[in-house]
Amino acid sequence: MAAPTDTPTPVSLPANAVELRGLTKIYQPTGKAGPKHALKGIDLAIPRGSLFGLLGPNGAGKSTMINILAGLVNKTGGTASIWGHEVSERPRRARASIGVVPQELNMDPFFTPREMLELQAGLYGVPKKERRTEELLDAVGLSDKADAHARSLSGGMKRRLMVAKAMVHTPPVLILDEPTAGVDVELRRQLWDYVRTLNKSGTTVLLTTHYLQEAEELCDTIAIINHGQVVACEPKTTLLRRVDNKALCLTLERDLSAAPSSLEGYTVELPEPRRMVVRYQPSRQRAGAILSALAASGIGIIDVTTEESDLEDIFLQLTGGAHGNTGVIHAA
Numbered sequence: 556m557a558a559p560t561d562t563p564t565p566v567s568l569p570a571n572a573v574e575l576r577g578l579t580k581i582y583q584p585t586g587k588a589g590p591k592h593a594l595k596g597i598d599l600a601i602p603r604g605s606l607f608g609l610l611g612p613n614g615a616g617k618s619t620m621i622n623i624l625a626g627l628v629n630k631t632g633g634t635a636s637i638w639g640h641e642v643s644e645r646p647r648r649a650r651a652s653i654g655v656v657p658q659e660l661n662m663d664p665f666f667t668p669r670e671m672l673e674l675q676a677g678l679y680g681v682p683k684k685e686r687r688t689e690e691l692l693d694a695v696g697l698s699d700k701a702d703a704h705a706r707s708l709s710g711g712m713k714r715r716l717m718v719a720k721a722m723v724h725t726p727p728v729l730i731l732d733e734p735t736a737g738v739d740v741e742l743r744r745q746l747w748d749y750v751r752t753l754n755k756s757g758t759t760v761l762l763t764t765h766y767l768q769e770a771e772e773l774c775d776t777i778a779i780i781n782h783g784q785v786v787a788c789e790p791k792t793t794l795l796r797r798v799d800n801k802a803l804c805l806t807l808e809r810d811l812s813a814a815p816s817s818l819e820g821y822t823v824e825l826p827e828p829r830r831m832v833v834r835y836q837p838s839r840q841r842a843g844a845i846l847s848a849l850a851a852s853g854i855g856i857i858d859v860t861t862e863e864s865d866l867e868d869i870f871l872q873l874t875g876g877a878h879g880n881t882g883v884i885h886a887a
């Protein structure tokens with residue numbers, strides 16, 4: 556897989572590739588709909604070099620945020636800087652610093668992938684001898700489709716072509732809005748590999764996704780937004796530690812009125828005399844140790860099941876999907 560080698564190096568590299576301060580967006584009323592407060596004062600810093608995931612339910616404001624960065628939507632208030640350039644103060648520099656793959660794919664069906672990349676490079680003023688058309692086609696696995704009409708490409712191929720298109724000017728920041736929507740499992744993995752390769756070679760990546768597994772596998776930092784507000788922003792490991800919680804549900808051979816002392820250190824519940832729920836943290840405790848402790852106390856077990864929480868639970872909890880909770884979590 557190819558990676559950019561000629562990322563322009565500013566005199567001093569910014570600590571944050573993208574920085575949003577009090578960013579607001581109110582869409583003006585359209586038809587019968589009143590004004591829409593899509594972003595309500597977003598503060599977010601995306602460190603240079605990170606692979607940053609932005610999660611949120613439909614309508615949370617993810618695309619609005621990305622479109623403001625891309626220069627496609629005007630912000631109402633606050634600041635948004637890319638590579639140190641504020642989007643409304645230095646729009647050309649800001650735009651030159653990012654490549655954006657929008658959520659809605661729009662491409663001229665009569666151009667071929669090769670033509671499209673050449674055209675895009677021309678738009679960005681990349682001199683002919685510095686273009687990387689073949690390298691990019693190869694990187695996204697489209698060399699054999701280089702001269703096919705875009706309309707003959709599958710949905711997943713089109714999305715990969717859009718990634719290549721976003722990279723023609725070798726921007727230091729790549730922004731992907733739902734990069735793998737509609738992409739099959741194998742090609743999704745291929746796209747992830749490419750994104751990882753770009754990131755390893757120094758490109759800061761910001762992506763939105765509805766696939767929590769994607770965020771879990773790919774991103775080093777995750778922000779969750781809901782109703783135009785940031786409700787969590789933390790390193791992935793911190794966020795996942797929050798859900799480092801599993802339960803062992805046991806059916807016992809005999810009635811118990813209290814938790815055995817051998818299970819000290821665990822959270823034990825006895826919902827019924829012959830049922831026991833033991834909560835533990837898989838990162839530092841093992842189910843086997845719980846079972847051994849019970850055996851040592853002479854407690855026979857008839858049946859065992861487990862329950863676990865994951866990123867989905869925390870996502871639902873924070874976005875109100877499960878319990879109507881709108882709690883806010885800040886980075887530690």
Ligand SMILES: Nc1ncnc2c1ncn2[C@@H]1O[C@H](COP(=O)(O)OP(=O)(O)OP(=O)(O)O)[C@@H](O)[C@H]1O
Pocket residue numbers: 582583585591593611612613614615616617618619620658
């Ligand atoms: N051009 C527009 N005019 C008016 N309202 C808009 C416009 N674009 C978006 N909105 C509204 O702003 C809110 C945020 O939309 P946005 O597209 O940013 O959400 P999103 O997080 O990207 O959602 P999804 O996951 O569905 O892509 C929504 O309520 C949406 O209806």
Ligand SMILES: [Mg+2]
Pocket residue numbers: 617618619658732
């Ligand atoms: Mg969107």
